[in-house]
Amino acid sequence: MRVGMLDLAAEYALQAEEIKAAALGILESGMYVLGAPVEQLEKSLAAYVGSEHALGLASGTDALILSQKAMGVGPGDEVITGSFGYFASASTTAHCGGRPVFVDVDPVTFNLEPEAVEAAITPKTKAIVAAHMFGLSADMDAINEIARAKGVKVIEDAAQAIGAEYKGRKVCSIGDAGIVSFYPTKNLGAAGDGGMVFSDDKELIDEVRVLRFHGERIRYFHDTLGTNSRLDAIQAAVLNVKFKLLDDKNNRRREIAQRYNEELKDVVGVPVEPEGYHHVYHAYTIHVPERDKFREYMIDKGVGCAIYYPLPLHKQEAFGYLGYTNGTLPVSEKLAEEVISIPVCPTLTDEQVEYVIETVKGYFA
Numbered sequence: 098m099r100v101g102m103l104d105l106a107a108e109y110a111l112q113a114e115e116i117k118a119a120a121l122g123i124l125e126s127g128m129y130v131l132g133a134p135v136e137q138l139e140k141s142l143a144a145y146v147g148s149e150h151a152l153g154l155a156s157g158t159d160a161l162i163l164s165q166k167a168m169g170v171g172p173g174d175e176v177i178t179g180s181f182g183y184f185a186s187a188s189t190t191a192h193c194g195g196r197p198v199f200v201d202v203d204p205v206t207f208n209l210e211p212e213a214v215e216a217a218i219t220p221k222t223k224a225i226v227a228a229h230m231f232g233l234s235a236d237m238d239a240i241n242e243i244a245r246a247k248g249v250k251v252i253e254d255a256a257q258a259i260g261a262e263y264k265g266r267k268v269c270s271i272g273d274a275g276i277v278s279f280y281p282t283k284n285l286g287a288a289g290d291g292g293m294v295f296s297d298d299k300e301l302i303d304e305v306r307v308l309r310f311h312g313e314r315i316r317y318f319h320d321t322l323g324t325n326s327r328l329d330a331i332q333a334a335v336l337n338v339k340f341k342l343l344d345d346k347n348n349r350r351r352e353i354a355q356r357y358n359e360e361l362k363d364v365v366g367v368p369v370e371p372e373g374y375h376h377v378y379h380a381y382t383i384h385v386p387e388r389d390k391f392r393e394y395m396i397d398k399g400v401g402c403a404i405y406y407p408l409p410l411h412k413q414e415a416f417g418y419l420g421y422t423n424g425t426l427p428v429s430e431k432l433a434e435e436v437i438s439i440p441v442c443p444t445l446t447d448e449q450v451e452y453v454i455e456t457v458k459g460y461f462a
């Protein structure tokens with residue numbers, strides 16, 4: 098048996114006719130950028146996450162850049178984020194001219210350690226980027242409380258976590274702004290790139306709206322340096338169809354994760370879902386000693402694996418200029434050495450799930 102990390106063609110097949118018709122409709126309409134399908138997506142996703150406003154952009158990366166720009170992040174400003182995470186959560190601060198500040202994460206949830214965030218705040222801190230790692234919300238009450246006390250903004254990076262909940266609220270409605278990515282592999286994936294920013298703050302959203310269209314407030318008059326970051330109508334049309342299955346697919350991910358938890362909890366370090374949290378398992382990430390040996394074995398048995406992420410952000414060459422040294426963020430450094438993600442995509446069959454379980458158990462037997 099073979100079990101891949103994901104099977105996007107199988108996911109497409111679930112809604113093939115409807116997606117084809119939606120995409121064809123756009124091709125025939127002659128309206129290719131923004132427009133009604135994008136507005137429809139913005140409306141339905143804003144209602145879904147429980148945020149007042151949403152804006153479609155070209156990628157999750159752009160959503161991070163433009164939301165930070167709209168919050169005024171620029172030269173001299175610091176933005177705090179976890180070192181164990183995806184590059185864009187931090188590189189986007191640098192693209193705004195700001196300085197990423199890395200803190201350690203919780204070894205069990207992989208999310209920001211609130212005490213570490215508090216300790217890292219300086220008079221220069223402008224914002225905190227809280228990534229909801231692998232589909233589990235960060236501890237938003239603690240982070241918001243620290244941020245409010247210090248007058249700092251919070252951006253939820255929910256690129257991996259659309260549909261996740263924290264104390265009954267969906268992520269992207271809890272911080273000052275939230276972002277998602279529609280990269281094809283994400284829980285709500287397009288047939289190409291896309292992203293969205295959410296906020297209850299109309300001024301912030303209006304600023305992002307101006308920035309996504311070259312800083313135009315009046316056509317061909319530019320009072321600020323924006324960029325081109327618009328969501329394509331064809332992507333929005335595909336996403337409007339795929340959104341209908343988002344909850345079903347997230348629930349299937351949860352079902353698979355629960356099966357793994359039951360069977361693997363005594364064998365490897367399994368992910369947790371603390372009380373009051375609703376995990377959407379973008380990845381099912383386990384802790385394994387001698388991870389690379391385990392990975393070879395799994396691949397040999399036909400089970401796909403991935404390492405998210407093999408190098409913490411403070412040790413990335415691109416961030417060398419920030420001057421972090423080895424050993425400064427020990428949890429992030431350790432996680433990068435011992436985590437591995439096994440398949441949890443919603444199209445897995447029960448037989449495939451059982452095969453993954455047997456294979457993992459076989460390694461440790």
Ligand SMILES: *Cc1c(COP(=O)(O)O)cnc(C)c1O
Nearest residue numbers: 156157158183185186256278280
């Ligand atoms: C994927 C991802 C992004 C970037 O989204 P893109 O749409 O690929 O630009 C940002 N942050 C996290 C945590 C991600 O996983």
